[in-house]
Structure formats: structure tokens, C-alpha cells
Amino acid sequence: MIDLHSHSCYSDGFHTPQALLQLALANHVAMLALTDHDTIAGLEALHQAAAGLPIQIIDGIEISVSWKLQAIHILGLKIDRTAEPLHTLAAQQKQRRLQRAHRIVENLNSLNIINLFEKACEVAGHDNIGRPHLAKILVAEGKAKDMQDAFKRFLRRSRIGYVPTTWVSLEEAISIILQSGGFPVLAHPDKYGFTWTKLESLVKLFKEAGGQGIEVVSGHMLPAQIELMARLCQRYELLASSGSDFHGHSMSSIGLGKQLPLPIRCQPIWQQWTPE
């Protein structure tokens, strides 16, 4: 079992890197990538916890990218977590997240939630604030029945709490991953709601900019979606990745390493990744 997409409490996941590791071992995951949103802060703790254990840790990040006025996600897998460009990027993205969070809080002023920003930081345990942290407070304050509902009512595109954000560009994100020795992978291509034509134009540009893989299997995908993603992957001669996108049991429908298998006709991106 391999899992090349997961989240810890250093972004919007529930578990600490140590607890994530225990789940991975229990689920017989032999190769695990931690890919927190726009941060590499959890990687050191994961390595320390995994030392000497029968699991290969892949350093990763999930970078928020702006493309055609929409946010898309690019994974950087097998990055060098000490690479300077990654640290610079993480600091910039954190500023963007903070600015956005403050603006979302302003937009949600009419809900009369006292200290919404501070409460979101507290529930996050850090200030690399994402919409899920704000969603949790909206639920706790009785403004939504669950996280999904909070997104649907307030945080999604076209809702009052939605703030368009200019993240790093696709080309720059790919270049930073490559400079950091990593493999750029287009995350969950089916999740953006693009038409097939638009998705193809994204994949084409991604490849031209140095992208190497696409996530053919993600936790939420059904066999029909996996088939489509495999077709996209093959047509553009990209490598295939697979990950659960696990955020914790209350937030994810499937467990760590429990995503469906990769179609055998795809070439796994991790095939040549031997332990260091």
C-alpha cells in the first residue's frame, strides 16, 4: 500500500504527524507522503517518528496555485525539505492565507461571531489558516450544521465569505518544486469542475511547464473517474500518482492508504523511489 497525499494538523488535517504515522503502519502503508497545504512544517516530526520503522517517508507539499482565476492544487513530491525556494514560497503563501482569513472574517461580520479569527487560529493550533478552520468555528457557533454546510452556505465561491485569492502561479509552483528536487503532480484533476477541454488545456500547460505526474487515484474517486484520469495521464504521457487525501476520519470518507488501486496500464511515479 502506498499513499502519496495526506494532511496533518500542520495544515487542515486532524492528526499530528506522529498519529498519522501510527495509522499508516496499522494500515500497512509502505510509502507515505505528507502533503500539507502550503507548508512543510510537519515533515521533520514525521521523519523523527518514522526513524527505524518499516515505512518509507516521502517529503511533500500541496501548493495552492491560481490558474484562470481559480485555485488548483499542485503536489510537490519527494522534495528536499531544506530547499530554500520552498521555505520562501511557504512564507509567501502563509501571508496570502492570513490576509484572506482576515478578509473572510470581515465579510462574515454580520454573523456576529466574536473573535472569529482568533478562534480559528486556536482550533488550527497555528496561523496558517485555511477555510476548514473557519468552517469548524461556523459549525461550533451554530451557523452551519457541519463543515460541508459551512462551505456551502458561506465559504464556497459566490458565497458571502468567499474571498478570491491570488496564489502562486502554476509555472512558478512547478519551477520551485523542480528546483527543490521534487516531482510536480497535478492533484485530484477531477475536483475543479472543469470541462474536459479546459482540463486538457490545464494538463498541457502543466506538462509544458515541467509537470511530471497527475493524481490518477484520489480518495474520493470512483472507478469511472479513475478511468478518465488514467486516460488523461496516458494521453499526455505523464506518470501516475495515487493518494487518499486523508484529513482525519471525521473529514475523509476513506482511511489512510485506502484509496482504490492504480489501473495497471499507468506508470507509477513512485516506481524508482528507493529509500535513501
Ligand code: AMP
Ligand atoms: P483552503 O486551501 O483554505 O481554501 O481550503 C481548502 C480545503 O478545504 C480543502 O483542502 C479541503 O480540505 C476543504 N474543503 C474544500 N471544500 C470543502 C467542502 N465543501 N466541505 C468540506 N471541506 C472542504
Ligand code: MN
Ligand atoms: Mn484540505
Ligand code: MN
Ligand atoms: Mn487539494
Ligand code: MN
Ligand atoms: Mn489535499
